[in-house]
Amino acid sequence: MAAVRTSSEVALNRVAIAAVLIATLIFLAPIYWIASTAFKPKELAVSVPPTVLFEPEVTPFVRLFTKRVQMQKTVDPQVYEAAPWWEKRIYDGGERVLKVGKDVQLSQYPDRFMNSLIVAVISTVLAVGMGTFTGYGFSRFKVAGEADLLFFILSTRMLPPVVVAIPMFLMYRAVGLNDSHIGLIILYVAFNLSFSVWLMKGFMDEIPKEYEEAALVDGYTRMQAFFKIVLPEAATGIAATAVFCFITAWNEYAFALIMTNRRAQTAPPFIPSQIGSGLPDWTTIAAGTFLFLLPVAIFTFLLRNHLLRGVTFGAIRK
Template identity: 80%
Template sequence: MAVVSSRGQRIGNLLAIAAVIVVTFIMLAPIYWIVSTSFKPRNLATTNPPTILFEPEVSPFVKLFTKRVQLKPKEVVDYENAPWFERLVFDGGERITRSGKGEIQLSGYPDRFINSLIVAITSTLLAVSMGTITAYGFSRFKVKGEADLLFFVLSTRMLPPIVVAIPMFLMYRAAGLNDSHLGLIILYTAFNVSFAVWLMKGFIDEIPKEYEEAALVDGYTRIQAFFKIVLPEAATGIAATAVFCFITAWNEYAFALIMTNRRAQTAPPFIPSQIGSGLPDWTVIAAGTFLFLLPVAIFTFLLRNHLLRGMSFGAIRK
C-alpha cells in the first residue's frame, strides 16, 4: 500500500471485518438450524423458546429411511429384542413396519433420492457432452448468424419453467413419458445444454488456437486434435460446467412437480409433500433436507473459484 494507513482506516477495517463475521453468522443460521434440527429428538424441534443446546440423536435419520406406524397403547412390543436403531423410534411411540418376510420397509425417501441421482447425473453427462462439442463448434469455426444462434441458445434457458411445462406435459402425456426418468432427463438436458454451451464457449475460447494448429500440422485430424489437445486443456472447465449442471438439475422443482408423481419423482417435490395434515415432524424433514443439501454444499466448496463465472453464464471472469 502506497498510502500510509491511518489509525482511522485501521479501525474502520476492523469494524468492517467484525460486521462481516456477524453477517456470516446470520446468513448461516438457517443452514445451522436445518443441520441441528436433523439431530434433535422430536419433542425438542418445536419448543418455545427454541432449543439450541441438546444431546444429538440419529433417530430422525432412522425415521427418514423407514416406514413407521403409531404404537397402539395396549400393543405388546418386544422392545428389549429390537435392534438399537429401532429402539430409537420406539421412544417416539412409533414402530418400524416390516414386510411379511420380516424385512424393514423403506420409506419413500431413498427412492426419491436415487431418482434425483439418476436424473441429475444422466442429464449432466448429456448436457455437458453436447455443450462442449457445440461450444467448440462455435468457438473455432465461423457459424452463420453466430450471435443470433447463441442468443437463441441462451433464451431457451430464460423461459419460465411453467411456460414450457404446459405444452411439454401434453406432449409427454401423448408420448407416455410422464412420470418417467427419461422424460425428466430430456427436460433437464434441454435446460442445461444452453448453459453448458455458454460456459464452455468461454473456457474453449481461452485455449489458444495455436495448440490445435500445431497438432494439425503434425498430422492429427481435427477430431483427434479435439480429443487429444482441446479436451484435456478444457478439463477444469468441463468439470466446473458439469458441477453447475448437476446442481441445477438436482435442485430443480417445478418440472419435477408437474411431470412426476410417483415412479420418477425426485426429492425436491417429495420433501415438501411430506407436510400433510396435522403436525409435521420437522426433525425428519430436516434430516431429509440435510442429506439432500449435503452434496451441493460440498460441490460449492470445490467450485469456489468458478462460482463467479458459472453464475454469470461465463460472461464475467476473474
C-alpha cells in the same frame, strides 16, 4: 506505493470485518437450523424457546428411512431387548417399524433420492457432452449469425419453466412420457444445454488455438486434436460446467412437480409433500432436507473459484 494507513482507517477496517462476521452468522443461521433440527429429539424441534444446544441423535434419520406406525400398547420388553439400536429409538417414540417378514419396509425417501440422482447425473452427462462439442464449434469455427444463434441458445434458458411445462405436459401425455425418468431427463438437458454451451465456449476460448495448430502440423486430424489436445486442456472447465448442471438439475422443482408424481418423482417436490396436515414432524423433514442439501454444499466448496463464471454464463471470468 503502499497506502499509508491512518488509525481511523484501521478502526474502520476492524468494524467492517466484525460486520462481515455478523452477517455471515445471520446468513448461515437458517442452514444451521436445518442441520441442527435434523439431529434433534422430536420435542426439541418445536420447543419454546427454540433449542440451540442439545444432545444430538440420529433418530430423525431412522424415521426418514423407515415406514412406521403408532403403537397401541407398549412394546414387549423381550422384543425391545432383541431389537437393534435404531429400532429401539423408534420404540422409544411409541412407534414400531413396519416389516414384511424380517425385512424392514423403507420409506419413499430413498427412492425419491435415487430418482434425483439418476435424473441429475444422466441429464448432466448429456448436457455437458453436447455443450462441450457445441462450445468448441462456436469457439473455433466461423458460424454465420453466431451472435444471434448464441442469443437464441441462451434465451431458451430464460424461459419460465411453467410456460414450457404446459405444452410439454400435453406432449408427454400423448407419448406416455409423464412420470418417467426419460421425460424429466430430456427437460433438464434442454434446460441446461444453453448454459453448458455458453460456459464451455468461454472455457474453449481460453485454450490457445496454437495447441491444435501444432497438433495438426504434426499430422493429427482435427478430431484427434480435439480429443487428445483440447479435451484434456478443457478438463477443469468441463468439470465446473458439470457440477453447475448437476446442481441445477438436482434443485429443480417446477418441472418435477408438474411432470412426475410417483415413479420418477424427485426429492424437491417430494420433500414438501411430506408436510401433510396437522403438526409436521420437522426433525424428519429436516433430516431429509439435510441429506438433500449436503451434496450441493460440498460442490459449492469445490466450485468456489468458478462460481462467478457460472452465474454469469461465462461472461465475467476474473
